[in-house]
Amino acid sequence: MQLRSYLMLRPLLQPLMRLIVARRVRQGKEDPERCGEKFGRATLARPEGRLIWLHAVGLGEVLALRPLLAELAQQAPEMSFLVTSTARSSAQVVGANLPGNAVHQFLPLDGPVFVRRFLDHWQPDLAVWSEQDLWPGAICDVAKRGIPLAYINARLSEDGMARRRRFQSGFTALMSRFDRIYAQDPQTARRLSDLGVPKPEVMGSLKPAALPLSVDDAELEQLRHALLGRRVWVAASTHAKDEAVVLEAHQEILARDPEALLIIAPRAPDRVGAVVEAVKARNLTYIVRSEGGRPKPQHMVFVADSFGELGLWYRLAQSAFVGGSFDDVGGHNPWEALCLGCPVLHGPITHNFAQDYLDLDAAGLARCISSGPQSAQALAAAVSEGVPVQVTEKAASLVSAARARLTPLAADLLSLMSRRP
Helix, strand or coil, rough: CCHHHHHHHHHHHHHHHHHHHHHHHCCCCCCCCCHHHCCCCCCCCCCCEEEEEEECHHHHHHHHHHHHHHHHHHHCCCCCEEEECCHHHHHHHHHHHHHCCEEEEEECCCHHHHHHHHHHHHHHCEEECCCCCCHHHHHHHHHHCCCCCCEEEEECHHHHHHHHHHHHHHHHHHHHHEEEEEEEEEHHHHHHCCCCCCCCEECCCCCCCCCCCCCHHHHHHHHHCCCCCCCEEEEEEEHHHHHHHHHHHHHHHHHHHHHHHHHHHEEEHHHHHHHHHHHHHHHCCEEHHHHHCCCCCCCCEEECCCCCCCHHHHHHHEEEECCCCCCCCCCCCHHHCCCCCCCCCECCCCCHHHHHHHHHHHHHCCCEEECCCCCCHHHHHHHHHHCHHHCCCCCCCHHHHHHHHHHHHHHHHHHHHHCCC
């Protein structure tokens, strides 16, 4: 479908969008108190003064925006920020991790009435879209109002490029609405150029500039006291295939260190039942976070089925296995652990963060555990080895360098607003 055809269909699709949201509310997939935001009905007042609107699809992508928000606020202290996302899960964590001059809303669906209502209320002075969640109607509506547009952290794989080839004229027309396009890596910039996008620039990924995830300091101290002297490692953002390897590895670790504790934080906390069954199948004692407990000396596994507490688990652990990497998911973000000084272990399937893991493995800040019959033993050995001090120092240096690269990016984005009265 070409861009013009899509824009013509938008008004006709609005009733269907309403039905879809109503069904998702009934299924518990949307927040009934905030579903009006999907139709452009704001649940917060617009801050006074100039406002920058940034959009990313879900929790990980929104959290990756935080260092850029911090740099923008450093250069323009009077600025306010609106951060939008699409996934429901993002809203449950984003608020606690945003600065005080930023508010969160859900992005409205791409109907013209919904987007118009949203833009009339928020009246952004700059719109910044990140990664791959691009809504053509909203982008075109923003451009028609003369609001500067930037596309940052763009990532395009070979498969993604092949899909866009089929609708190349529409994709190129959409990209022409942006005043700036920044790619994560040279490969993405080249692919965008091959699709007819003029002069995409390379900015690097936002994720290496990660700011530490928030934490409840009182809870952290209580758990540190309770776990004093124990080896603690975390398996973060896990899926079923990750958990199979991780639990077998923990059995290996317990054979040498009976006091060791594994914290499992599944990517989808509603999978807690499946995780608990897998733990029970290996005869491991456990306690579940949502049941209000804290690990005691007899517990071998702590199932952390909660949103927004990875900052707590990374601070408690001596090492982290980052999931989605023994599964076809393609890996999850390693930088949230590294910026807290927690070295990363991972499986071999990391195409979502291919360059990140290549660089980190080469620098000795992450280690790949190969698939195969010896995966669990290799993971157990890596966890048991411990972490040299220079690893955390090197991680801090890389994160600091990535944050420094945001200074010219923020300055360029702010310069786009100079044409607005």
